[in-house]
Amino acid sequence: MGASRYRPPLFSVAPMMEWTDNHYRTLARLISKHAWLYTEMLAAETIVYQKGNLDKFLAYSPEQHPIVLQIGGSKLENLAKATELASAYNYDEINFNCGCPSQRVAGHGCFGVRLMLDPKFVGEAMSVIAANTNVPVSVKCRIGVDDHDSYNELCDFIYKVSNLSPTRHFIIHSRKALLNGISPADNRRIPPLKYEFYYALLRDFPDLTFTINGGINSVVEVNAALRGGAHGVMVGRAAYHYPWQTLGHVDTAIYGAPSSGITRREILQQYQEYGDSVLGRDGNNRPNVRDVAKPLLNLFHSEPGNGLWKRKADSAFMHCTTMKSFFEETLVAIPDSVLDAPIAGGVPSGREDLFANVHDLMPPPCNVREEEALYA
Template sequence: MRGFTQRCLLLKLLFINKGICCGCPSPKVAGHGCFGVRLMLDPKFVGEAMSVIAANTNVPVSVKCRIGVDDHDSYNELCDFIYKVSSLSPTRHFIIHSRKALLNGISPADNRRIPPLKYEFYYALLRDFPDLTFTINGGINSVVEANAALREGAHGVMVGRAAYHYPWQTLGHVDTAIYGAPSSGITRREILQRYQEYGDSVLGKDGNNRPNIREVAKPLLNLFYSEPGNGLWKRKADSAFMHCKTMKSFFEETLVAIPDSVLDAPIAGGVPSGREDLFANVHDFLPPQYQAREEEALYA
């Protein structure tokens, strides 16, 4: 009964999120038997769940996954997962974290760096499932690297922690570098002025004082990474979270820590990564083409 209850809870969460994350290796998630990356071991359930989710929403649904779990890490096993989920549901978009997960003995942080990246698995999926869309994820930390992946044929690129930890350096110039838009010359002060309007419009919107100041301001805390005043800004923010009720008052109390020269400096362009050839030879290592075994794949 415990497994049934867990799956009912999972389906309830999935209706909210319009998709499934089959990539989290945390013991708090995957350790419960039917969440996170363990779902990759039950693609039939994932496909059926995605079918139900898709039937109850009017937006596209997607699945985020790793390339394998523990010893279930062959390219054919990854393809079986993709084939089953896409055959049993309307799912046409997969976000692929291009390393497997190890469930026993290492932390979630180690799971983001110890299992080796196998970008060749991602590019082989593009070859073997031409009717699906795949976004690449894992180990891509700059716009330079994202552009390198796109040049090699990636449908899309997901940049995770780099965008959170270094938002100005990673995303400040993304419209120009990726999409070719004219440089806006926007400054961090201008961004914060716009964010203040947004933040004050959503604070306490649900009637229960949620979201609160801490939740709304949290995405901004690394905006001044490596800049003068960054440490003082964070200390002032921790204090302001305790009593500020508006984003306006939060900024008035905290931004005095940041010099005007930082606040008013325009976007200076990307920080070179030195890994422009990250994907240059990946096509030389593609695994053999996948041949779907339909009956076995769908009903196993």
Template sequence: MYDMYQLFLLGCSVAPMMDWTNNHFRTLARLISKHAWLYTEMIAAETIVYQKDNLDRFLAFTPEQHPIVLQLGGNNLENLAKATQLANTYGYDEINFNCGCPSPKVAGHGCFGVSLMLDPKFVAKAMSVIAANTNVPVSVKCRIGVDDHDSYNELCDFIYQVSSQSPTRHFIIHARKALLNGISPADNRKIPPLKYEYYFALRRDFPDLRFTINGGINGVDEVNAARTEGAHGVMVGRAAYHNPWNTLGHVDTVVYGAPHSDLSRRQVLEQYQVYGDSILGKYGPNRPNVRDVVKPILGLFHCEPGNGLWKRNADAAFQHCTTLKAFFEETLVAIPDSVLDSTVAEAPSSCIDKFANSKNLLPPPYTTSEQDILYAEMV
């Protein structure tokens, strides 16, 4: 299993996104790509602990979703241990710890998420606790800094302390710092500049660790460009959600070398309909409802003829359709058969130099000594 884990790390993953990478989206994503790593949305450890009699709602997934990673959030070691134990039954391929979410609800008031980057000693303890309660690999997803704590050396101190004091060997690096001054999560994905050079410097300075690059990567051509420059793994975020057909549709062939699939959008929707109608109302009246289950497929016809009309039809159909079958019968008339029945087009050109200049901007090598860090821990 570990060899397979290493193999997949060299490829492409879909970022954990709150309210987006739920079971509905992951089902759609796996229908389009058989190989991309899928992450759950962040689930607070407290949610798992307090909902232990209702865990399927939060943790269940079908076997087809492998390889899949559970992302935990929290700042209570006891709850992180209990949540990990409860999640073990479901058979995730990796447990990831969120040290990157800048949402005021998560990171505000020193709670958890990206605020934890300011306390690497605690993160190391948390990772040790998580690792001690599972048999699968563990990882950390973080930013490159927080507010004024954004120097390369401070990032390295975080990586060094967490990796040297816990079993963590895999870090997913969102190559922007986070600003905790009240700006929205959306602005935190736009305002702080991307510094891919920090990622490649980590590759240089921590050769025994594995790093996945994240942030501003919008298609399979950019995934391959990052891999060409030496990225261990590449994580795609909102592009995979807003345009799944033309993003995830190329991953298996271009990144993993699989044969071209003859799957069409119509076939994907037929399979998704079976899933959707089976889960409607499973967790109570209207939980989930048609709108919830349809949400992940609203980008399936991105930039295609009929897309605008289809979305207008969808808005009307949400008011009265109670099954996906009825929803599709009413709305898909807007999409030409040529779009529904076509397979994924040729992959875009990989002649992208998005990351090429990063290696010319590398910061000086990490210089803080082990003795300095040990002294800092004691102060």
């Protein structure tokens, strides 16, 4: 999994539409040197049709390695061409989206999580993707869709895809998806988490690699999953909403690296250089200060001055044209004691017992008949 020059993907930040863009990933990498970062999902059709403007969609700074490109789509020809075009950008892995429940995605052209209902096609798609890149490929999926939510059906999907393609890494969101019109937000909340399905996959597919995703909100919980045998853990909204409290502990608490001692003041000084270098790059005044500053708004969560900082930021967005002027106007709200506190200070919170009984709940070993699984 991944390039050998990087630490293994014990911790990764989930691909999140309109959130894990270049700006957020730049901030995330300043905080954590070892977390694996994922792009937002990018439709294969976008890559193909924007062939003359690919830097806008695919370019990133070398500092963002290790980084995974997530693509989505349902047409083999476009998936092949998109992967070929993306290969010039040297991503460390290509991930295929089979988990998004958004009606904008799943409701059109058998895209996203609907693809779990057609594992034979996913196997073909992964073969096409792998044939057009020289880096590892992976699939991100749910544990089921609507009434197709038995453990055996999940095993059938994993078995077919892994036997029909070179795919050896699966990211498993441990909830099923409901495609009955509920929102993506409700799909992250209403279907119950079944971590026991994930751990059963580790038992039943020992030659594959699985990353667990869903409902894991701190490095304490990440380490609990790893102690339970997880190969890797993917964290989503907690890494975005609480970047300092989450990403700030990844390198030390998960990877065992010494603390860099970097402070938020130092991070913002580096981020200012990045921000001012990209303002207006795409034309029509985009990105603007608001775009670039968006991921910063959670950097002082629960700290003294956080509320005033956000109010000052809202005001500054109306007239600031550089990140330098934005910081000059807003950071006066944050005490020096906060700005100059070193990274990973204090003990992170979380549920130590999140996976305590998961092995007792695992379903019986799956029963996938090879001939039926591959050719049904």
